[in-house]
Amino acid sequence: MKLSIHLVLVCCLVVAVKFDETSASTCSYSCYTQQKYTITCGWLNWSRCSKYRSVLSTCYKICPVNGGWSDYVETGRTACSATCGPGIQVRTLSRTCTNPSPAHGGLTCQGDSTTTEEVDCNTRPCPVNGGWSDWSEWEEYDECSALCGTGEMDQWRSRTCNNPAPDFGGADCSGVSLENRTIDCNTDDCGDRCPLNVVKYLEHPNNNKRFYQCDNGVAKLQNCPPTTIWSQADLNCVSENVPIPPEHVPAPPDDECSNGKHLTPDPTDCTKFYKCDSGRRVGEAFPCGPNLAFNPNGYCDHKYNVPNC
Numbered sequence: 001m002k003l004s005i006h007l008v009l010v011c012c013l014v015v016a017v018k019f020d021e022t023s024a025s026t027c028s029y030s031c032y033t034q035q036k037y038t039i040t041c042g043w044l045n046w047s048r049c050s051k052y053r054s055v056l057s058t059c060y061k062i063c064p065v066n067g068g069w070s071d072y073v074e075t076g077r078t079a080c081s082a083t084c085g086p087g088i089q090v091r092t093l094s095r096t097c098t099n100p101s102p103a104h105g106g107l108t109c110q111g112d113s114t115t116t117e118e119v120d121c122n123t124r125p126c127p128v129n130g131g132w133s134d135w136s137e138w139e140e141y142d143e144c145s146a147l148c149g150t151g152e153m154d155q156w157r158s159r160t161c162n163n164p165a166p167d168f169g170g171a172d173c174s175g176v177s178l179e180n181r182t183i184d185c186n187t188d189d190c191g192d193r194c195p196l197n198v199v200k201y202l203e204h205p206n207n208n209k210r211f212y213q214c215d216n217g218v219a220k221l222q223n224c225p226p227t228t229i230w231s232q233a234d235l236n237c238v239s240e241n242v243p244i245p246p247e248h249v250p251a252p253p254d255d256e257c258s259n260g261k262h263l264t265p266d267p268t269d270c271t272k273f274y275k276c277d278s279g280r281r282v283g284e285a286f287p288c289g290p291n292l293a294f295n296p297n298g299y300c301d302h303k304y305n306v307p308n309c
């Protein structure tokens with residue numbers, strides 16, 4: 001008896017549906033099928049194997065995905081509108097519809113993919129050129145060169161390059177910061193103070209090292225030589241009193257000098273004496289000499305003749 005071979009084909013359809021839980025109900029389905037064979041073999045010969053086929057379908061719910069914009073990134077920038085000082089720059093920003101990209105019939109992104117915005121740019125400050133301050137008031141170097149009859153006076157004034165001060169490589173002020181001028185002063189007529197063709201000297205009102213000398217009707221300012229002062233009594237510059245150093249200041253007049261004597265003992269050293277002049281001690285103490293002391297009677301004497309010495 002001939003052995004018949006049974007080939008049994010069994011088909012079964014399995015539909016598995018997998019849902020995307022977040023999807024809208026309008027979502028479409030997308031399925032794929034997959035065939036699967038199962039081979040069962042007999043004892044003796046492989047040809048006796050039976051093939052079983054099963055078909056498996058898996059379905060997915062496919063929902064539309066609306067596009068979303070990415071963040072902006074800068075894709076360009078113009079040069080600054082000013083080479084110095086505050087300026088404006090335009091920068092271009094771009095975005096793409098990739099966050100997420102539209103899919104499955106979803107909407108594409110709305111709006112422009114590029115935008116521009118102005119930003120401040122200030123690369124470096126502009127140079128500031130210097131500017132002068134106002135001139136100061138005129139000031140005198142010295143008083144008028146004449147008391148009356150027209151003299152001259154030298155004056156000066158100054159200004160400063162600080163209005164504004166040069167900065168950021170700006171130019172300095174040009175021109176002088178100090179100015180001199182000479183003006184006429186005391187133009188009033190001297191009259192009787194300085195009659196014409198008369199040599200006359202006038203006292204300075206508040207500076208005894210100066211005086212005025214009349215010259216052709218002009219009272220001209222003159223200076224006394226150093227260490228002298230003007231004496232209207234002498235009509236001349238006279239030696240000024242040199243102050244006596246403190247250690248040589250004479251003691252107050254004592255009885256000896258005031259009695260008309262020419263010499264007086266040194267009260268601190270009995271071997272010395274002072275000379276008297278007009279009832280006052282003058283100069284320094286003189287020593288009497290070896291083994292001598294000054295006798296209060298008015299002369300140098302042996303020490304033993306001088307009591308308490």
Ligand SMILES: *[C@@H]1O[C@H](CO)[C@@H](O)[C@H](O)[C@H]1NC(C)=O
Nearest residue numbers: 003005044045046047048049
């Ligand atoms: C197995 O079976 C096939 C056909 O069904 C045949 O051609 C073959 O010769 C056999 N082999 C053996 C070893 O039996």
Ligand SMILES: *[C@@H]1O[C@H](CO)[C@@H](O)[C@H](O)[C@H]1NC(C)=O
Nearest residue numbers: 141154156176178179180181
């Ligand atoms: C102005 O006068 C003073 C004093 O006489 C002198 O030192 C100075 O150089 C003068 N300056 C100018 C700019 O003339």
